[in-house]
Amino acid sequence: xxxxxxxxxxxxxxxxxxxxxxxxxxxxxxxxxxxxxxxxxxxxxxxxxxxxxxxxxxxxxxxxxxxxxxxxxxxxxxxxxxxxxxxxxxxxxxxxxxxxxxxxxxxxxxxxxxxxxxxxxxxxxxxxxxxxxxxxxxxxxxxxxxxxxxxxxxxxxxxxxxxxxxxxxxxxxxxxxxxxxxxxxxxxxxxxxxxxxxxxxxxxxxxxxxxxxxxxxxxxxxxxxxxxxxxxxxxxxxxxxxxxxxxxxxxxxxxxxxxxxxxxxxxxxxxxxxxxxxxxxxxxxxxxxxxxxxxxxxxxxxxxxxxxxxxxxxxxxxxxxxxxxxxxxxxxxxxxxxxxxxxxxxxxxxxxxxxxxxxxxxxxxxxxxxxxxxxxxxxxxxxxxxxxxxxxxxxxxxxxxxxxxxxxxxxxxxxxxxxxxxxxxxxxxxxxxxxxxxxxxxxxxxxxxxxxxxxxxxxxxxxxxxxxxxxxxxxxxxxxxxxxxxxxx
Amino acid sequence: xxxxxxxxxxxxxxxxxxxxxxxxxxxxxxxxxxxxxxxxxxxxxxxxxxxxxxxxxxxxxxxxxxxxxxxxxxxxxxxxxxxxxxxxxxxxxxxxxxxxxxxxxxxxxxxxxxxxxxxxxxxxxxxxxxxxxxxxxxxxxxxxxxxxxxxxxxxxxxxxxxxxxxxxxxxxxxxxxxxxxxxxxxxxxxxxxxxxxxxxxxxxxxxxxxxxxxxxxxxxxxxxxxxxxxxxxxxxxxxxxxxxxxxxx
Numbered sequence: 001x002x003x004x005x006x007x008x009x010x011x012x013x014x015x016x017x018x019x020x021x022x023x024x025x026x027x028x029x030x031x032x033x034x035x036x037x038x039x040x041x042x043x044x045x046x047x048x049x050x051x052x053x054x055x056x057x058x059x060x061x062x063x064x065x066x067x068x069x070x071x072x073x074x075x076x077x078x079x080x081x082x083x084x085x086x087x088x089x090x091x092x093x094x095x096x097x098x099x100x101x102x103x104x105x106x107x108x109x110x111x112x113x114x115x116x117x118x119x120x121x122x123x124x125x126x127x128x129x130x131x132x133x134x135x136x137x138x139x140x141x142x143x144x145x146x147x148x149x150x151x152x153x154x155x156x157x158x159x160x161x162x163x164x165x166x167x168x169x170x171x172x173x174x175x176x177x178x179x180x181x182x183x184x185x186x187x188x189x190x191x192x193x194x195x196x197x198x199x200x201x202x203x204x205x206x207x208x209x210x211x212x213x214x215x216x217x218x219x220x221x222x223x224x225x226x227x228x229x230x231x232x233x234x235x236x237x238x239x240x241x242x243x244x245x246x247x248x249x250x251x252x253x254x255x256x257x258x259x260x261x262x263x264x265x266x267x268x269x270x271x272x273x274x275x276x277x278x279x280x281x282x283x284x285x286x287x288x289x290x291x292x293x294x295x296x297x298x299x300x301x302x303x304x305x306x307x308x309x310x311x312x313x314x315x316x317x318x319x320x321x322x323x324x325x326x327x328x329x330x331x332x333x334x335x336x337x338x339x340x341x342x343x344x345x346x347x348x349x350x351x352x353x354x355x356x357x358x359x360x361x362x363x364x365x366x367x368x369x370x371x372x373x374x375x376x377x378x379x380x381x382x383x384x385x386x387x388x389x390x391x392x393x394x395x396x397x398x399x400x401x402x403x404x405x406x407x408x409x410x411x412x413x414x415x416x417x418x419x420x421x422x423x424x425x426x427x428x429x430x431x432x433x434x435x436x437x438x439x440x441x442x443x444x445x446x447x448x449x450x451x452x453x454x455x456x457x458x459x460x461x462x463x464x465x466x467x468x469x470x471x472x473x474x475x476x477x478x479x480x481x482x483x484x485x486x487x488x489x
Numbered sequence: 490x491x492x493x494x495x496x497x498x499x500x501x502x503x504x505x506x507x508x509x510x511x512x513x514x515x516x517x518x519x520x521x522x523x524x525x526x527x528x529x530x531x532x533x534x535x536x537x538x539x540x541x542x543x544x545x546x547x548x549x550x551x552x553x554x555x556x557x558x559x560x561x562x563x564x565x566x567x568x569x570x571x572x573x574x575x576x577x578x579x580x581x582x583x584x585x586x587x588x589x590x591x592x593x594x595x596x597x598x599x600x601x602x603x604x605x606x607x608x609x610x611x612x613x614x615x616x617x618x619x620x621x622x623x624x625x626x627x628x629x630x631x632x633x634x635x636x637x638x639x640x641x642x643x644x645x646x647x648x649x650x651x652x653x654x655x656x657x658x659x660x661x662x663x664x665x666x667x668x669x670x671x672x673x674x675x676x677x678x679x680x681x682x683x684x685x686x687x688x689x690x691x692x693x694x695x696x697x698x699x700x701x702x703x704x705x706x707x708x709x710x711x712x713x714x715x716x717x718x719x720x721x722x723x724x725x726x727x728x729x730x731x732x733x734x735x736x737x738x
Contacts, residue, residue: 436541441577443561444537444570445591445647446598455590459581459630 041090044068047195050095054164057171067184067194074188080321080350081379081411084293087258094196094229149213158211159204163231166202173204177235181264181301181327189260190297193229197262200231205240205271214469215244230261236271236306243274245469258293259317265300265308269330272307273300276468277324278476281316288346288375291318298322304330304359311467313476314341314351315483323381325354328362328390335364338464340476342457343376343408344483352382352413357393357423366397369461372408373484379411386423393423401431402460404453404484432460454481490515490686491536491556491655496547497711498535505531507711508547513655516683520697520722521690523708524730529690530574532708533659537571538564552654566598568654568685572644572661579631584643585613587631588650595651616649620676638669645676656680657688662696674699694726707733 038049047068051061076087153160159170167174184194205211236242246263259281267273275298284291294317300308310324320343326335337353355364364384372378378401386393401410416425434456442452458465458477465473491513498506505528513519521529535542536549538561549556556564579587592612593603604612617624620642632640641661648656658677662670677700681687689700697705697719705721706713707730715721715733 435577437577438579440537440539440561441573441579442587444565444573445587445651446562446565446594447590448562448594451590451594455582455587456579459579462581 038093038095040093042068042092042094042196046094050196050198053095054167056164056167059171059175060167063179063184064195067191068196070184071188071191071195074191077188081377081381081413082319082321082348082350083377084319087293089192092258095198152212156209156212157206158209159202160215161202163197163200163202163233166233170202170204173235174202174233177264177266178231178233179264181266181299182262182297187297189295190262193231193260193262193297197229197231200233200261202232203234203242203244205236205242207237208239209237210240211242215242228259230259232261232263233266234264234273234275235266236268236273238268239270240268241272243276243469245276245278245472247278247280257291258295260295261297263296263298263324265298267300267302267306267308267333269304269306271303272309274309274311275300275324276472277310277312277314278468278472278479279312279314279316279320280479282318283316283345283347284318286345286374288318291347293317293319294321295319296322298324299327299354300325300335301327302330302333302335302362305332306330307334307336309336309338309467310353311338311464312340312351313461313464313468313479314339314349315479317349318347320347320349320351322351323353325356326364327356327358328364328393329358330362331359332361333359334362337364337366337368338467339368340371340461340464340480341368341378341380342371342480342483343373343378345374345376347374347376349377350379350381352380354383355385355395357384357386357390357395360389360391361393362390363394364396366395366399367463368397368399369464370399370401370410371404371457371460371480372401372410373404375407377409377411379413381413381415383415383417384425385417386420386425388419390420391422393420393425395423395425397425397427399427399429400460401429402457403431403433404457450481450485453484457481457484490552492550493536494548494550496532496535496549497545498531498542499545500531500542504545505542505711506535509708509711509713511706511713513686513688515654515686517686517704518681518700518702519686519688520700520702520705520719521688521708522692522705522722522725527708528711529708530659531711533571533657533688533690536564536657537561537569562594563598565651566595568652570648570651570653570656572641572648572656572658574659574661574663576632576635576640576644578633580633582631583628584631585627588613588627588647591647592650612650617646619649619679620645621672622646637664638666638673641665641669641673642676645673645680649676649680652680653685655686655688657690659690660692661689662691662693670696671699694722697722709734709737 038046044065047064048061051064179194182190184191234244265273265275281292281294302308308326312324314320324337328335335355339351341349341351343349352368353366366382368380370378370380380399382397384395384397397414399412399414403410410431412429414427418425434453438456439449439452442455443449457480461480465476468476493509493511496506496509497504509532523529531542535544544557551569552567589609596603613627614624622642632643635643644661661673665673674696677687689696702719705717705719707715714737
């Protein structure tokens with residue numbers, strides 16, 4: 001299976017191989033006999049099985065079943081600017097134990113195309129090996145690295161573990177916070193996720209603690225084997241601070257076609273959370289075959305004086321559907337959303353944010369940069385809502401679209417719902433194209449067209465990229481350029 | 490260095506260049522003058538490789554190679570520089586970053602190692618002095634919000650950074666006040682050596698007070714109809730182009 005995945009990375013394979021691998025991908029849910037699977041389909045028995053395999057307490061099973069019963073009453077949403085093929089939810093296997101990846105002996109065995117991508121992204125060799133599935137233990141003592149991290153965090157009282165572990169070890173925290181920001185009743189995929197989530201991360205920063213490291217660094221090494229229905233819960237207690245990075249710039253291949261994750265963030269009084277995402281799932285091939293459907297619900301709740309900042313760079317997936325949002329419940333709380341969403345070939349993205357102003361003097365800022373190339377469709381969808389009690393709320397929104405070529409589409413659906421007269425809301429929007437004159441100018445200074453496009457796109461996205469943790473900003477820049485290869489000229 | 494023979498070029502099927510012959514040798518300065526619409530800027534664009542134009546006839550040799558066979562970027566890397574009449578803005582990309590890429594592309598092409606950050610900064614400071622460019626400008630986005638004078642200074646700054654063999658300056662004097670004109674023109678003169686060559690396209694003799702040309706060509710309806718020395722520019726300034734055009738007919 002891995003070999004097939006690798007092969008899919010190659011763009012110019014001969015037709016037969018391409019057809020074969022694509023077909024393989026279309027039916028990506030077909031079994032891999034070696035892994036521990038449960039039967040296809042979804043019913044209460046399946047949910048009981050998942051819960052049992054996770055050795056969950058009874059209350060967790062009850063939560064799952066409640067969510068499932070609710071999900072059964074719901075219909076698949078249709079409001080997105082997306083063309084989603086019908087998904088047969090009874091044709092999916094909802095639990096597969098993490099598949100032991102076939103370990104490769106050395107980097108020489110790794111697909112050259114994948115290696116080329118790693119090199120272009122500038123990912124350190126040790127990480128290349130970990131990501132490509134080379135047996136790293138011999139090279140890098142990853143266990144000790146993890147242990148060091150874990151000890152540093154433990155000293156500060158920070159909990160960072162898998163959600164399954166958290167359910168067993170910290171039931172009081174989970175019972176208090178899980179589903180408190182995104183209840184299972186929220187939407188179709190949130191309900192599905194609440195019923196069947198396989199794994200994910202839990203992070204708790206105690207009162208007054210500033211997390212001493214970017215959790216990105218830790219997370220990246222631990223990121224291998226993320227699940228199909230991920231569940232993430234981050235709690236920053238009063239006055240705490242954490243910067244968290246999800247995902248990875250390296251290409252992520254996954255045989256699961258449907259990804260429906262839920263991320264919940266609780267930002268207590270005076271606390272601050274920065275959540276950065278780099279999403280680079282398999283986008284499908286140049287003809288639009290295959291690729292991941294990424295339907296995500298992300299939301300944070302801000303208490304008094306809290307700050308929540310979302311930064312996302314979305315380059316992967318065949319279909320992306322996500323709206324990281326901030327509920328500004330406490331007075332003086334601040335929500336931010338910085339986004340670069342890039343689509344190429346036949347990719348579709350419908351993404352944006354919701355800023356819900358409830359407390360007084362709440363502020364929010366939205367900077368969205370869409371980039372469409374090929375035959376892709378890219379939509380910004382946003383809601384700024386100011387409730388009646390949100391005195392002196394402020395919002396600034398900027399939605400820019402950049403078109404590359406003439407066959408792609410950019411759309412914006414900004415919605416403002418203001419119920420308080422003291423609010424000040426600003427909205428700016430632009431649409432631009434990379435002009436021939438810009439390319440000629442760059443070419444004349446000795447830059448190739450591909451480099452020029454990369455440069456122009458990065459310049460355009462700069463304001464957002466600057467918000468990423470340093471090491472990822474550099475990689476994300478390269479990623480944007482890489483994803484556009486061959487889209488111009 | 491540059492040999493243009495019977496060059497014809499069209500845009501949207503309309504013939505703009507109709508048989509240009511021009512030879513430029515190392516150490517020379519050529520001025521190209523002529524009435525509006527005679528094809529001056531087109532000639533500059535075609536030599537740089539702008540794909541808006543189609544070469545229908547003729548040949549161009551640059552440093553012994555067929556120039557028309559090369560991509561735009563390879564022409565640039567080989568040492569052909571075009572100073573733009575209307576420099577283009579690239580939002581979000583700092584001038585320093587842009588030039589660093591350009592300089593290192595050229596070095597790569599020549600088989601040289603890329604410059605270190607320290608070497609590059611030093612080079613940038615030195616070259617900025619040539620056109621009295623405030624180095625703070627280099628941390629601004631390429632040409633974004635630059636005044637007319639700053640844009641032109643910035644073109645010559647880039648020329649200084651890239652040290653071209655052949656610089657074609659397309660109306661570098663347009664839109665400049667008297668002081669900026671002096672600074673830009675003096676900058677070009679400072680960069681001129683026996684190993685490189687400069688072609689300036691201009692409407693005005695005053696630029697040629699600073700950049701003294703060895704030859705002055707008059708372009709009219711896509712052809713060079715007259716070539717003289719620097720005194721020709723003075724005569725044109727006084728008498729206009731009519732006497733030459735009449736001579737043609």
